[in-house]
Amino acid sequence: MKIRLTGLAVAALSLATTASAQLTPAEEGRRVYLANNCYGCHGGRGGGTSFGAPVLRTGEAEVGDLTEVIREGGDRGMPAFPNLNNTTDINNLAAYFRSMRTPAEPIFNNWWEAVPTASIPRPLRLYLAAREKLLRAPVE
Numbered sequence: 001m002k003i004r005l006t007g008l009a010v011a012a013l014s015l016a017t018t019a020s021a022q023l024t025p026a027e028e029g030r031r032v033y034l035a036n037n038c039y040g041c042h043g044g045r046g047g048g049t050s051f052g053a054p055v056l057r058t059g060e061a062e063v064g065d066l067t068e069v070i071r072e073g074g075d076r077g078m079p080a081f082p083n084l085n086n087t088t089d090i091n092n093l094a095a096y097f098r099s100m101r102t103p104a105e106p107i108f109n110n111w112w113e114a115v116p117t118a119s120i121p122r123p124l125r126l127y128l129a130a131r132e133k134l135l136r137a138p139v140e
């Protein structure tokens with residue numbers, strides 16, 4: 001039983017590793033959003049905070065507007081992000097904002113994970129959770 005579990009875990013891990021190369025643009029955008037602390041002002045899922053930064057959870061994102069605000073910042077407190085002033089980051093951010101309020105919206109919270117937990121396919125996630133539970137069960 002133990003050997004079988006280990007074998008499955010290896011299969012699960014290699015699947016997970018393969019998945020890391022296939023993050024969607026929205027997932028890449030969520031990473032940028034988390035890694036650059038956008039959530040500190042705009043909220044964990046773009047719903048705004050008490051600081052008064054605009055709600056981004058509108059399902060719309062104009063690449064032109066985004067480019068401008070990233071490059072120049074805003075008068076009311078939006079800082080400029082020169083490190084993100086490139087088409088890859090801006091397109092990924094735009095894809096992330098457009099995914100908001102759709103089933104494709106990524107919701108993971110740790111940008112540094114090779115495979116963000118919420119990007120792991122559901123059956124695999126269920127398997128890993130079940131396995132975790134099993135391994136933690138007291139030995140009788």
Ligand code: HEC
Pocket residue numbers: 032033036037038039040041042052053054055056065066069073074075076077078079081084093
């Ligand atoms: C220090 C707080 C703060 C941080 C951090 C911040 N923003 Fe903002 N953001 C604002 C404020 C305030 C505005 C309103 C524009 C202004 O400053 O005049 C804004 C405006 C925007 C807008 C335009 C939305 C609209 O409806 O006008 C976008 C898009 C945006 N921010 C994206 C981001 C992204 C992406 C990041 C991270 C890379 C980020 N923001 C980080 C405070 C912040």
